[in-house]
Amino acid sequence: MSLFKSLAVKPWERKGIIGGLRPEGAFDTSPEKVGLSYFLVIASVVFSLFMVSYVIRMELPDWQPLSEPGQLWANTLLLILSSVLFQWTRNIVSSDKPRNLMTAFFGAGLFAILFIAGQLMTWGNLQEGGFYLTSNPANAFYYLLTGLHAVHLLGGLWVWSKGAIRLLSGAEAKDLRLSVELCTLYWHFLLVVWLILFAFLANT
Amino acid sequence: MALAVVIFLLVIGSIIFHFASPWWFTEIAADWGSIDFTINLTFWVTGFVFVACNLFLAYCIWKFRQKEGHKAVYEPENHKLEIGLSAITTVGVIAMLAPGLFVWASFVNVPDDAVQIEVLGSQWQWQYRYPGADGQLGTADVLLVTEDNPFGVNPEDPRGQDDVVVNDPELHLPLGQPVQTLLRSHDVLHNFTVPQFRVKMDLVPGLVSYLWFDPTREGRFDVMCEELCGIGHFVMRGAVVVEPQADFDAWIAQQTTFSETQNMAAPNVAAGQAAYAACATCHGQQGEGNQALNAPKLAGQQPWYIERQIQHFKDGARGGDGDTYGAQMAAFANMLADETAVRNVAAYINTFPDTPAQPTVTGDVDNGYDIYDRNCAACHLDNGQGTWYNDSPKLAGMSDWYFVTQISNFRAGIRGLHPTDDYGEQMVSMATAMSDLEEIQDVAAYINTLQR
Amino acid sequence: MAYVPLADQDKEMEMHHPHSWVEKYVWSQDHKVIAIQYGSIAVFTGIIGLTLSVLFRLQLGFPESVDFIDPNFYYQAVTMHGMIMVVYFLTALFLGGFGNYMIPLMCGARDMVFPFMNMLSVWTFLLSVIILMASFFVGGGPTGAGWTLYPPQTAMEGTPGHDMGIVLMLISLAVFIVATTMGGLNYAVTVLQYRCRGLTMMRLPLTVWGIFVATILALFAFPALLVAAIMMLFDTLLGTSFFMPAVIEAGAPLDHNGGSPLLFQHLFWFFGHPEVYIVALPAFGLVSDVLSTHARKNIFGYRMMVWAIIAIGGLSFIVWAHHMYVSGMHPYFGFFFATTTLIIAVPTALKVYNWVLTLWEGDIRLNAPMYFAIGFIFTFIHGGLTGLFLGNVVIDLPLSDTYFVIAHFHMVMGVSPILVLFAAIYHWYPLMSGRMFHEGLAKAHFWLTFLGAYAIYLPMHYLGFLGVPRRYYQIGATDFIPASAQDLNASITIAAIFVAVAQLLFFVNIIWSLKYGKKAEKNPWGSASLEWQTPDLPPKHGNWGDELPTVYRWAYDYSVPGAHEDFIPQNTPETVEPTVDEEHFDPDQDASKADI
Incomplete structure (x- = not known):
């Protein structure tokens, strides 16, 4: 039943069990995924509001655009690889005969760590070039947005590391399934956020 | 039952309170009768709704209170009634909003014959700048502010040379001349309010906001700051004098221009x-x-x-x-x-x-620090040196017995209440931070420590 | 992974049954215990907020004779009072307290979806409160920048608590947002995924609807506060210029340039206005259920009530700048925001009509919860109508930043939600404690609170009409405020002290009744909704005994013609109690059908 239709029913006229076992209107997925989606909405709102602030602040006269370091292209590639590997891991854990699970799972985490290391390097380079946090609002936004993104990724890596420990202590593929599915969704989300951020930072 | 009666009485009481109350808007002194009209319209519409809804509520409680042998009626909804009520509400809302938007449009659009005057707010004083003979205000920047150029007027700008700078919280305006005040702040948010003019607007550092009005009544009115601007917010007062054009011309002729202040x-x-x-x-x-x-x-x-x-x-x-x-x-x-x-x-x-003067006053230095740090340091600074910017004199190393006498005078209303002593009036209010002689001595004792 | 319906996995559902006292009452994962913990912490901060208000009211009422309040403390007290009441008291109590208690019970669930995260939420909330309270003890004290925390003054010399106080405030808010997010995630997912068999969204009590929509609002609103807090922390601690323009402090320019104070205000109110409804919508929901139960009538126009909740929630995101009419933003915004603001009056008015119409032709039981609920209708009508003044942009010109604003928002989001809180606490007290409260004390509490609050806020509107500005430590000498205004102020202070002291009756009542109250029978109010149908009173851990309930009808089957009693619980099968199709049935007129 569509949203509008279900809001238009007269509940006092409908008696008896409705909707079978699943409560009508519930999502056909696990509560964990609904929970993660809820969090992703919040994270999206946070990033969007930062970008709105960025645009508003940009229009004030003291703004000096920052030329983004070329290394960001390489970092982007690392994050894409990480996301792709997570997708692969996800396919592995859903398949009947899991193979290469270790490679895919650890590869995904490794590339994410490399991405963060790469981001830190760009920070270092910017500092050396005299682009400090307080020099200009464009710099401040750059550090703030990339930092916030990295913090989100670190949160994901924490969940990933718990999975890694379980995997090393002999957990089977199916036990990791939910955790891998959630991570994959989260990684794709962070990749999309990064691509938007990057496009945004590079074009302003 | 009691509840129904009380709600009935509260409605009646509110009406009586309104009509018996001597408390209402102060007499208007600008051409903004349209604002007062909108207020009155809204007051009567909402007042009617308030009375009607609550009387009906009281009636329902009284009539349908639980009684032996009485049962509730079963009625899940009545769509027609709900839609009808919503429609009536919508009409009422439009009736209040539409005139409001029209009046707002006239507030937003400044008439062409309005003269521009700058109102400058800083912690915690008002200052004013008039455009001078050329009718134009020179550019100004907060980074140009110095003791000799408190407005931060750009000395390179020829339009600014003849600007009349009034380094005093009293604003003079000619009667019947529409005025657009351009509002600037050098530090925090302030708000320029003259209750008799009905309009107000914030002063925001980094941008110029405005409002306009047409003074229609002679008199001297208070200028209030109505946006919290720090600890001195409540003492940030000024005055506006509305006077006939001739008196205004005589007054402004005595004021100094920007170039005069620079070439003194x-x-x-x-x-x-x-x-x-x-x-x-x-x-x-x-x-x-x-x-x-x-x-x-x-x-x-x-x-x-x-x-x-x-x-x-x-x-x-x-x-x-x-x-x-x-x-x-x-x-x-x-x-x-x-x-x-x-x-x-x-x-x-x-x-x-x-x-530094020899200390003559003793007191509880810790308590003195507490009071000073919380209340006095905002103007007189942590080191007690004072600053022209906050109109605060130096306290550290000055005569401590004199400090005690003067604070006592402020508290007793001996000093600071004269109408021309605007800065002293601020001290009258702030001096209440020290509740008795002992506390004044504590603060004096603390100030004595600032020299060492 | 395919979704396994809750009702099917119930048997194997793992309950974290507590083993020790500490697990049961401290590190508890039971939503009911967490609700009480949330509520207690919130009430504790609320008492501090109330005490602060009495202190600064003393200064305002008797400026000559109150010596111990200096300007510095006054500004700190009003700031902390505002922030505590809005965020740490009302938001936490409605969402953390009632959200936690009611949602699983009203949804027929055993607990929240993520009980561990729920526990984490309450402890994070406690941490945020501790950080907030710590600011009273650091050098410079808590921030006195006003609860709106407008830059640039928050971080400048002339503002109390501009060094550590503001930093702790911002950190505490950020931590609070983390806590609310963890809680909100639980409430939303539980409502969506954990409803029991047969419980459609349109069968939910309005309490759940109110809390659910408030949670969705929090989802979009709190990030704005978080973003603003992070950027302000950067400005304060690291010297960036997001919000800080070039300004002069004590005669010398600060090391900031070009920031936009208005940007902060936009972010703050993009959070701040929905925040009003994060408090109001749960209150709307709770009061609807109390009114319906004690009027022995279904809530009138349930569907419109749900739509109104959703409409108000949606509209609340496009009205924020009505707090900024005189902020110096582009004045053309005024047209848009005045219009949206007054549109929101329509669904809100409809809710009021429907509450009153619920009483119409009802069988009203005038007990203490009902007193508070009806008191709410009165104060909410008052507060809602004064909102039409401030929302209409030109009227805001003379009235903004005066006591009219204070009176309005205290009426609409102070007194009104608090009356609902009391109504709800008394109404559900038998469920939570298994005991009845003392009716006489509760009614005495009502009279003092209700009449006292009106004695505070009705005259306060008239101070606003006079033009008395808010946030003034002293009014001092003016030419437009008559001396009699001070009498008004003194009487307001006296009323405020009365109301504050009257709250002792409430605490005495709930604590005394816990031990000595009459034992409550099962479903003492004859309520139709699910939370009263648990096998035990108060419900045990897991709520539902061996088997989850099944729901056959909506939550408002009161005085249904042909039924055995004047209510039919939600979990009564339609085969047991007959159905009706009448749109309007008056037992007095049609006696033949009244009792079958």
Whole structure:
């Protein structure tokens, strides 16, 4: 039943069990995924509001655009690889005969760590070039947005590391399934956020 | 049952309260009767709804309270009724909103014949700038602000040279001349409000906001700051004087232009020295002060403050009833002929070496610190040096007994209540931070520690 | 992974049954215990907020004779009072307290979806409160920048608590947002995924609807506060210029340039206005259920009530700048925001009509919860109508930043939600404690609170009409405020002290009744909704005994013609109690059908 239709029913006229076992209107997925989606909405709102602030602040006269370091292209590639590997891991854990699970799972985490290391390097380079946090609002936004993104990724890596420990202590593929599915969704989300951020930072 | 009666009585009581109340908008003094009309319209519409809804509520409680043998009616909804009620509400809302938007449009669009005047807010004072003969205000920037250029007027801008700068919280306006006030702030948010004019707007550092009005009534009205701007928010007062064009012209002719303030001749220290001879008897050759003669230390005090206080003694703003020693001082102050003479003396005093006065007051330094740090430091600064920007004199190393006397005077209403002593009036309010003589001495004792 | 319906996995559902006292009452994962913990912490901060208000009211009422309040403390007290009441008291109590208690019970669930995260939420909330309270003890004290925390003054010399106080405030808010997010995630997912068999969204009580929509609002609103807090922390601690323009402090320019104070205000109110409804919508929901139960009538126009909740929630995101009419933003915004603001009056008015119409032709039981609920209708009508003044942009010109604003928002989001809180606490007290409260004390509490609050806020509107500005430590001498205004202020202070002291009756009542109250029988109010149908009173851990309930009808089957009693619980099968199709049935007129 569509949203509008279900809001238009007269509940006092409908008696008896409705909707079978699943409560009508519930999502056909696990509560964990609904929970993660809820969090992703919040994270999206946070990033969007930062970008709105960025645009508003940009229009004030003291703004000096920052030329983004070329290394960001390489970092982007690392994050894409990480996301792709997570997708692969996800396919592995859903398949009947899991193979290469270790490679895919650890590869995904490794590339994410490399991405963060790469981001830190760009920070270092910017500092050396005299682009400090307080020099200009464009710099401040750059550090703030990339930092916030990295913090989100670190949160994901924490969940990933718990999975890694379980995997090393002999957990089977199916036990990791939910955790891998959630991570994959989260990684794709962070990749999309990064691509938007990057496009945004590079074009302003 | 009791509830129904009480709600009924509350409705009746509210109506009586309204009609018996002497508390309503102050008499309007600008051409914004349309705002008052919108308020009255809204008041009567909402007042009617308030009475109707609550009387109906009281009736329902009384009529349908639980009784033996009575049962509730079963009625899940009544769509027609709900839609009808919503429609009536919508009509009422439109009736209130539509005139409001029209009036807002006239507030947003400034008439062409309005003159522009700048209102400048800073912690915690009002200052004003008039465009001068060319009718245009020069550009200004907060980064150009100095003691000699408190408005931050751009000295390169030719339009700014003839701007009339009023470094005083009193604004003068000609009657019946629409005015657009351009609002600027040098530090935090402020809000320019004259209740009689009905309109208000924030001053935001970094941008220029505006409002406009057409003064229609002569008089002197309060200017209030109505956006929290720090601890001195409640003492940030000014005044606006609405007067006939001729009086206004006479007033503005006496004010100084920006270029005059920039090209003022340096004070004549030698002349000041000559004039100081009369002062030296009490205040000492080097302005070191003499408690026995009730003469405070002057050396080290900021010249602008000395000038202002001498002027107050000359005007009778200080040294009035209850201030015996102030009255003595007023007699001496009147020996200085004019502003130039005052400036000269202040400039001479400024040449004295500043050695801290001997402490004479003892008290609880910790408590003094607590009070000072919480309330006084905002203007007089952590080190007690004071600053022209906040109109705060130096306290550290000055005569502590004089501090005690003056704070007591502020608290007793002996000093600071004269209408021209705007800055003293602020101290009258702030001095309440010290509740008794003991606390005043505590603060004095703490200030004494600031020199070491 | 395919979704396994809750009702099917119930048997194998793992309950974290507590083993020790500490697990049961401290590190508890039971939503009911967490609700009480949330509520207690919130009430504790609320008492501090109330005490602060009495202190600064003393200064305002008797400026000459109150010596111990200096300007510095006054500004700190009003700031902390505002922030505590809005965020740490009302938001936490409605969402953390009632959200936690009611949602699983009203949804027929055993607990929240993520009980561990729920526990984490309450402890994070406690941490945020501790950080907030710590600011009273650091050098410079808590921030006195006003609860709106407008830059640039928050970080400048002339503002109380501009060094550590503001930093702790911002950190505490950020931590609070983390806590609310963890809680909100639980509430939303539980409502969506954990409803029991047969419980459609349109069968939910309005309490759940109110809390659910408030949670969705929090989802979009709190990030704005978080973003603003992070950027302000950067400005304060690291010297960036997001919000800080070039300004002068004590005669010398600060090391900031070009920031936009208005940007902060936009972010703050993009959070701040929905925040009003994060408090109001749960209150709307709770009061609807109390009114319906004690009027022995279904809530009138349930569907419109749900739509109104959703509409108000949606509209609340496009009205924020009505707090900024005189902020110096582009004045053309005024047209848009005045219009949206007054549109929101329509669904809100409809809710009021429907509450009153619920009483119409009802069988009203005038007990203490009902007193508070009806008191709410009165104060909410008052507060809602004064909102039409401030929302209409030109009227806001003379009235903004005066006591009219204070009176309006205290009426609409102070007194009104608090009356609902009391109504709800008394109404559900038997469920939570298994005991009845003392009716006489509760009614005495009502009279003092209700009449006292009106004695505070009705005259306060008139101070606003006079033009008395808010946030003034002293009014001092003016030419437009008559001396009699001070009498008004003194009487307001006296009323405020009365109301504050009257709250002791409430605490005495709930604590005394816990031990000595009459034992409550099962479903003492004859309520139709699910939370009263648990096998035990108060419900045990897991709520539902061996088997989850099944729901056959909506939550408002009161005085249904032909039924045995004047209510039919939600979990009564339609085969047991007959159905009706009448749109309007009056038992007095049609006696033949009234009792079958």
